[in-house]
Amino acid sequence: MRAMKFRAWLALVAGILPATLAAIVLFLAFYSWPAMHFNGLGFVVRDTWNLGNLYADPIMRHGTQVQPGATYGILFLIVGTLLSTLIALSIALPMGIGAAIFLAEAVPERLRLWISFFVELLMAIPSVVFGLWGYVVVIPFLGRHFYPLIAHSLGKVIPFFAEPTGSGYGLLTAGIVLSLMIVPIIAATLRDALVSQPASLREAALGLGATRFEALWKVMLPGTRKTLIGATFLALGRALGETMAVLMVSGNALNYLPHRIYDPVSTMAAFIVSQLDSALQDPTGLAVRSLAEIAFVLAIISIVVNALARLLLLVWNNSQRSVVI
């Protein structure tokens, strides 16, 4: 009887987790409802974020009090978020896979623990410190040395990479800094999966005459494909929602779709931070509610992506990692 009570009590307290998640989503939806009503579905396809004339008297439009000329569209944010995430993933995936392979297969076991730990410490570095590093040293380095180099080689062939390379703030810089933040997720998960592959697989491949690298590349690595997809989704979720580092290196473009890979962009997460101060100037409060709508959209996207990632890792793999990522 008492045992049952204890268990029920624990189950109830554990309910705080689902309750928190539900509270976040529902409250953001509830709070941004007037904005959703006013903005409609055009919210995600318009590329103008304009608070309207803040000095005029509010007018009524679609049953909502707004400042004259106000329109809220976040297409440029969606494009910025997707492109920076795409760049980050296309750098982080090969790098993470390479590092995981080398760690799992080439580094001696005693050393492996410490090198993995060192590289995975990247996950512990706060986002704002990445931002500081990006702002202080990476932007000048890339802007002065690396981007002109790309523009003069790759830029001759593909217009998207052509000059002008700008000051160093922008899409590519955001992607590069983001990639470093998500690479340990991929490297750590894949290394775990590679190490836990049965040794007999490798032995069989070696016995058939494969080199060590062929055994790895053609036999061991395909076996971890599902883990890799799951880890990629996890990394994707992290990159989509990353705020501070992107805020500090992306150039925070407003109402601008990037024409070149060096152009300034903004992402949904960074935009919420950079725009709240000016949104507060809107006397109707619709701007703050529209920012809440961005937060709501971002919450839904990240919940879907993360749920998908966990399902992939759980169902396909049944893996229980030893570390919480």
Added chain:
Amino acid sequence: MSTLAPTRRPAHQIRLSRRIASVSGWTLTGACLFALSALMVWILEVVFVRGVTALKLSVLTTVTQGTGGGLLNAIEGTLVLSAGALLLAVPFGVAAGIYTAEYRFTRWATTIRFLADVLVGVPSIVVGYFGYVGMVEWLGWSFSVAAGSIALAIISLPYICRTTELALRQVSNDLRDAAYSLGANDRRVILGVCLPAALPAVLTGVLLALAVSVGETAPLLYTAGWSNYLWDGHLTHSPIGYLTYAIWNFINEPFAAANALAYAAALLVTGFVLIINIAARLVLDRRARR
């Protein structure tokens, strides 16, 4: 002696193209790992070299004045906010972790575990904005310790839940069997036997959650605000400073004194986070080896 000569190469000879593929494969993967380590070293170098130069005793003992002065208010604020977050998150997180570990096959435990993983993935700015519209605006707390701590608690809750669960799973089932066979009920077995056995690992998880909340910025920007003064002890209606804000804000200022504060803050935050992570690793490793 006139048997046909074998057309196959001897086993020790591998075709050149395969050998090239193999060598370049190892080189490329090795280069990836090297690049990753080098970048990590670069970040640490920037933070530590510039941070040590900027860190003076006065930074630790005086409060911020405009864009100069010290960081005492921010250090105090970070400690207050993180302590508040732990105070709120630890009881709930540990209880949820116990439930998902000890009743791990129930549907509710599976759900909690899954949603904890999803909650880890919710961007911190979403939690921050939720805190802003929910607590700062709707509840009318304005920028405050309460709003900031609750936002940080939401961030650390799933970490504590998951690390507690992993810690309890390490406890041998023999221990549980022995306790049950002596007639103990669930409560006695879990609180009296399993939890003490797992306590070092549980505390390590709590410390890791502390490291996460010390390093967070986005959930605090619009819940805790910023203040140049020491905390006045009020839970609501009183903004408070914290170190990560100093990093973000003061690095954008055109003054050397402000930038120095940002570097000093970065050193303090990064140093703290790294020490906790290294200590946690040592504790968990020692336990795993036993």
